[in-house]
Amino acid sequence: xxxxxxxxxxxVKSRGIECELGIITRADGSxxxxxxxxxxxxxxxxxxxxKSAREKVDKAVVEVIVKSETGLPGPYExxxxxxxxxxxxxxxxxxxxxxxxxxxxxxxxxxxxxxxVCMVHALCCSLLDACLPLKxxxxxxxxxxxxxxSMLTDPTTQQEETATSQLTYIIDxxxxxxxxxxxxxxxxxxxxxxxxxxSSTAVHRTDFYRETISRKMSRIKQ
Amino acid sequence: xxxxxxxxxxxxxxxxxxxxxxxxxxxxxxxxxxxxxxxxSTTLTVGSxxxxxxxxxxxxxxxxxxxxxxGELANPRAISPKDGFIVLNVEYSLVTGSEKLGAIGGGExxxxxxxxxxxxxDIIHSSKFINLxxxxxxxGKICWSLNVDVVVLSCDGPVIDACVLAAVSAxxxxxxxxxxxxxxxxxxxxxxxxxLKTGQYPLMTSFAIHKKEVSDTxxxxxxxxxxxxxxxxxxxxxxxxxxxQKLTGLYKYGGPAMTSDDIQKCIRKxxxxxxxxxxxxxxxxx
Amino acid sequence: MLTSPAYKHVLxxxxxxxKVIVLPGDAIPLAVGNDIKLGPGTYSGxxxxxxxxVFVKPGILRxxxxxxxxxxxVNTQHKRYVPSEGEKVxxxxxRTGRVYRVDIGASQNASLPELAxxxxxxxxxxxxxxxxxxxxxxCQADPDFEPExxxxxxxxxxxxxxxLKKPGCVISCTLSLCRRLLSKQCAVMEELQKxxxxxxxxxxxxxVWLSAPTLxxxxxxxxxxxxxEFMSEDSIKEMVRQAVxx
Numbered sequence: 001x002x003x004x005x006x007x008x009x010x011x012v013k014s015r016g017i018e019c020e021l022g023i024i025t026r027a028d029g030s031x032x033x034x035x036x037x038x039x040x041x042x043x044x045x046x047x048x049x050x051k052s053a054r055e056k057v058d059k060a061v062v063e064v065i066v067k068s069e070t071g072l073p074g075p076y077e078x079x080x081x082x083x084x085x086x087x088x089x090x091x092x093x094x095x096x097x098x099x100x101x102x103x104x105x106x107x108x109x110x111x112x113x114x115x116x117v118c119m120v121h122a123l124c125c126s127l128l129d130a131c132l133p134l135k136x137x138x139x140x141x142x143x144x145x146x147x148x149x150s151m152l153t154d155p156t157t158q159q160e161e162t163a164t165s166q167l168t169y170i171i172d173x174x175x176x177x178x179x180x181x182x183x184x185x186x187x188x189x190x191x192x193x194x195x196x197x198x199s200s201t202a203v204h205r206t207d208f209y210r211e212t213i214s215r216k217m218s219r220i221k222q
Numbered sequence: 223x224x225x226x227x228x229x230x231x232x233x234x235x236x237x238x239x240x241x242x243x244x245x246x247x248x249x250x251x252x253x254x255x256x257x258x259x260x261x262x263s264t265t266l267t268v269g270s271x272x273x274x275x276x277x278x279x280x281x282x283x284x285x286x287x288x289x290x291x292x293g294e295l296a297n298p299r300a301i302s303p304k305d306g307f308i309v310l311n312v313e314y315s316l317v318t319g320s321e322k323l324g325a326i327g328g329g330e331x332x333x334x335x336x337x338x339x340x341x342x343x344d345i346i347h348s349s350k351f352i353n354l355x356x357x358x359x360x361x362g363k364i365c366w367s368l369n370v371d372v373v374v375l376s377c378d379g380p381v382i383d384a385c386v387l388a389a390v391s392a393x394x395x396x397x398x399x400x401x402x403x404x405x406x407x408x409x410x411x412x413x414x415x416x417x418l419k420t421g422q423y424p425l426m427t428s429f430a431i432h433k434k435e436v437s438d439t440x441x442x443x444x445x446x447x448x449x450x451x452x453x454x455x456x457x458x459x460x461x462x463x464x465x466x467q468k469l470t471g472l473y474k475y476g477g478p479a480m481t482s483d484d485i486q487k488c489i490r491k492x493x494x495x496x497x498x499x500x501x502x503x504x505x506x507x508x
Numbered sequence: 509m510l511t512s513p514a515y516k517h518v519l520x521x522x523x524x525x526x527k528v529i530v531l532p533g534d535a536i537p538l539a540v541g542n543d544i545k546l547g548p549g550t551y552s553g554x555x556x557x558x559x560x561x562v563f564v565k566p567g568i569l570r571x572x573x574x575x576x577x578x579x580x581x582v583n584t585q586h587k588r589y590v591p592s593e594g595e596k597v598x599x600x601x602x603r604t605g606r607v608y609r610v611d612i613g614a615s616q617n618a619s620l621p622e623l624a625x626x627x628x629x630x631x632x633x634x635x636x637x638x639x640x641x642x643x644x645x646x647c648q649a650d651p652d653f654e655p656e657x658x659x660x661x662x663x664x665x666x667x668x669x670x671x672l673k674k675p676g677c678v679i680s681c682t683l684s685l686c687r688r689l690l691s692k693q694c695a696v697m698e699e700l701q702k703x704x705x706x707x708x709x710x711x712x713x714x715x716v717w718l719s720a721p722t723l724x725x726x727x728x729x730x731x732x733x734x735x736x737e738f739m740s741e742d743s744i745k746e747m748v749r750q751a752v753x754x
Binding site for chain 2 (some may be wrong): 074075076078079081082083086087089090102165167171172174176178179180181182183184185187188191192195196199218
């Protein structure tokens with residue numbers, strides 16, 4: 001009933017985003033985001049009491065846990081945690097809640113390509129749902145270059161396997177690069193081309209977040 | 223030029239480390255006297271561990287990383303019978319302090335050992351440095367499994383750069399005994415040792431980024447940041463470039479948002495630094 | 509890339525029932541020569557140039573213009589309570605002693621001195637046990653310090669605060685519902701008052717304490733309040749009417 005389907009209106013090809021807020025009732029903020037068959041659920045708890053060993057006097061501590069659909073957490077999950085926590089730390093105004101902890105759990109439910117993109121959207125939606133003070137909203141897009149030099153946006157797992165490079169950009173609403181995760185073999189022009197494509201989607205993503213929040217707020221009828 | 227420090231400077235640094243570094247950076251200097259896009263001297267030693275098949279020790283300023291490669295005979299996976307393995311493992315030595323807590327003698331590590339492992343493995347894999355098929359001895363029966371152990375002995379700055387350089391040099395330095403198959407059994411002849419067949423290799427350069435003024439547009443970039451500088455800067459960019467000047471990994475973690483011009487500046491510097499490191503490796507391997 | 513005029517256009521384009529929805533990062537329209545007051549959900553880095561003051565929380569923009577000064581704040585839908593000075597909250601006593609420790613649902617437990625009750629002296633202390641409910645106001649809520657509660661007002665009177673000793677029940681709900689229950693024209697409260705006599709204490713930390721003469725009534729009131737959050741006024745009337753019939 002509270003699902004927001006994002007109509008694909010942009011020229012950049014990407015699977016539509018579907019978002020449901022408040023899916024975890026006990027969390028302070030939560031969201032489930034579906035992009036094609038990639039599904040990620042995220043829960044945010046905070047600001048809660050920090051363990052005394054981790055507590056910081058000038059800002060909130062952000063702890064991120066990433067769980068993949070199967071298996072024990074390994075290096076891959078740790079790397080994603082690093083990427084996600086760096087996004088949280090730059091985007092949340094942590095100095096407004098000193099001595100506290102903000103804990104984020106991200107569960108990958110199914111991965112059919114561009115999983116980092118889906119994780120970023122789930123993270124941003126659940127931070128918005130939790131009403132934590134944020135600098136701006138942020139979004140992500142993944143570009144994959146094939147061996148013939150053509151570019152795919154928002155690739156599926158199958159397309160990722162054939163690609164020579166996979167570039168994921170996490171951008172703020174002005175289209176500037178917040179975080180990046182790029183692997184494979186590519187040159188500067190390809191990277192910059194991907195970044196400009198990513199920047200062009202930023203406006204659409206902001207509209208999507210606004211739609212999501214207005215749907216949430218419109219539930220109050222009085 | 224090295225800034226001379228009086229007792230008052232040192233006291234100020236002790237009390238307000240962030241403000242101290244901020245003021246120095248705003249003036250266009252760095253604490254150790256480098257300019258903003260100057261790296262520290264890098265030293266590389268190879269083959270110093272005799273029990274390993276290949277080894278390297280890298281020092282970048284106060285950062286020290288050791289890496290050893292040891293080959294093992296193994297059975298290939300059923301799913302890829304033609305491929306051998308590279309098993310990479312990065313560890314922080316206990317000397318560097320606790321990984322998670324800000325223990326005495328070592329701050330909180332930005333990269334956990336597991337995420338370092340994953341990033342370096344990705345880079346080595348995607349640069350096509352070692353073709354796994356070359357590690358195969360007989361298809362579906364026997365292959366080499368290369369254990370690459372990287373140990374961080376001391377941290378003062380871009381640990382990831384040093385780890386990549388150490389792993390690459392150790393693998394280039396590694397020799398494996400030749401193996402023949404005789405009546406279904408492997409016969410290892412230690413006398414003849416061959417170098418691995420290697421392709422393009424990756425080289426990593428890290429940058430710390432910080433906001434210069436109140437406005438969002440001014441971004442300061444520091445090449446090869448020390449630990450203190452990295453703590454102040456919050457944002458890190460790591461760029462991996464192969465020896466033929468192709469990009470093979472670009473990671474950015476937090477910090478102020480960058481425009482494509484800012485990124486291009488970093489890429490150019492990383493490419494320049496890569497040519498310097500290629501020369502270093504070539505000279506050492508001679 | 510987004511320039512600021514287009515940006516403002518976006519800001520006012522998306523409206524729900526003529527309500528402006530703001531997102532973190534939206535610039536606050538600072539009119540030159542106007543006195544600006546910034547309330548909850550906004551953040552100012554100082555200075556008056558464009559973009560130095562922004563909204564940091566998502567929600568409905570509220571604006572009040574009075575005598576040439578405009579106030580901006582954001583109506584949000586929180587779940588987690590963040591203490592703020594002067595707010596009245598319901599807490600659970602976790603530990604007794606000279607200073608009680610009280611769970612108020614925030615990141616830290618609040619402290620409540622045992623003499624901060626009406627008429628309490630060193631000889632005549634209130635009888636408080638672990639698990640008791642207490643209604644008090646926050647007299648200290650700086651993020652750098654532990655929150656501190658008091659059950660007396662500035663003149664030393666209880667003025668409604670103190671221990672909630674009567675049999676009753678506590679329900680937890682979102683912070684925005686709590687605020688709405690306190691407003692004068694709250695539909696669900698008005699309707700329930702017509703049919704039942706009950707006591708109700710609303711804490712701004714998302715806790716509501718209820719006490720009605722019978723268990724059945726308590727349950728009905730509890731259910732009505734909890735489900736009223738996303739209902740229109742008419743459907744609340746209908747719901748209460750149905751509930752009374754059962």
